[in-house]
């Protein structure tokens with residue numbers, strides 16, 4: 066039996082779901098309304114939609130998607146800056162696949178590519194370094210998008226470029242760290258959340274204890290969990306248990322097969338070596354203090370901002386897209402009047418419809434009602 070098979074056992078799943086439904090009734094009686102939980106991570110959003118859990122449980126509890134899709138939270142101004150790099154003569158922009166189609170204020174990298182910009186998709190930053198080495202006549206600007214999970218690979222690409230003595234490799238980092246965004250959610254008086262499902266991958270890097278403040282300062286029960294359906298149902302069961310209990314809320318590690326108390330110390334050391342914490346803007350949130358990672362001054366020669374400083378016009382926010390509110394858990398994709406009408410995967414208006422981890426794309430694929 067494969068280790069994951071027991072997380073996919075339908076009998077176990079049904080039994081646990083019945084327990085969740087029973088506990089959700091008790092939680093609703095206690096709160097006077099159905100409990101509202103947020104899955105912070107985009108991969109969880111997709112897993113929940115794919116398993117049909119949101120629709121299945123919607124009479125009993127509400128599941129809201131959060132700010133854990135890195136492409137989705139990249140703000141308009143940052144996408145406009147990526148476009149500006151692509152318009153510079155002699156510059157090739159390298160990025161992960163999803164970023165290419167994300168609309169900025171006026172255009173996207175995909176449209177810029179159609180107009181002649183050199184935009185290339187790489188599976189890893191190391192491939193972008195290799196490309197830079199093989200094409201010394203071009204400047205490679207790699208777009209560093211993502212959370213604590215992808216930033217170490219970008220940091221190592223800088224180390225690799227330095228070791229190779231490359232003068233034509235730099236990174237435009239819009240990397241973000243997750244805990245400050247959770248603090249922003251927890252301190253928002255408009256938020257009516259009763260618990261959080263915390264990301265599995267990010268937690269593998271930063272560790273369980275990095276989240277203790279969520280329970281201590283904001284009183285939110287929280288569970289780190291994996292991506293199998295039973296992982297998620299088990300997390301819901303744990304959140305509901307915490308909600309109906311009179312004990313203080315806790316941050317529970319339900320993903321012990323991957324996540325440690327202290328996280329991945331080597332990855333954390335890599336991040337500390339290359340990055341310093343910065344105040345950065347998140348779509349829907351605005352600037353969140355201490356929520357970004359920028360290259361340390363000693364790596365300035367690899368910082369695309371410092372090397373090129375392209376001119377970027379003030380962002381223009383497209384009308385109608387509700388991605389910002391969606392990323393704060395205030396609504397679901399179905400509450401956006403553009404969903405599945407003006408905004409579809411083939412004609413996305415916002416990043417939440419573009420990204421493979423975006424809530425709108427997940428709803429469109431798995432939860433669309435015709």
Ligand code: SF4
Pocket residue numbers: 385386387388391398401402403404405408409413414415416417418419425
């Ligand atoms: Fe934005 Fe489209 Fe989602 Fe509406 S459906 S919030 S326009 S991405």
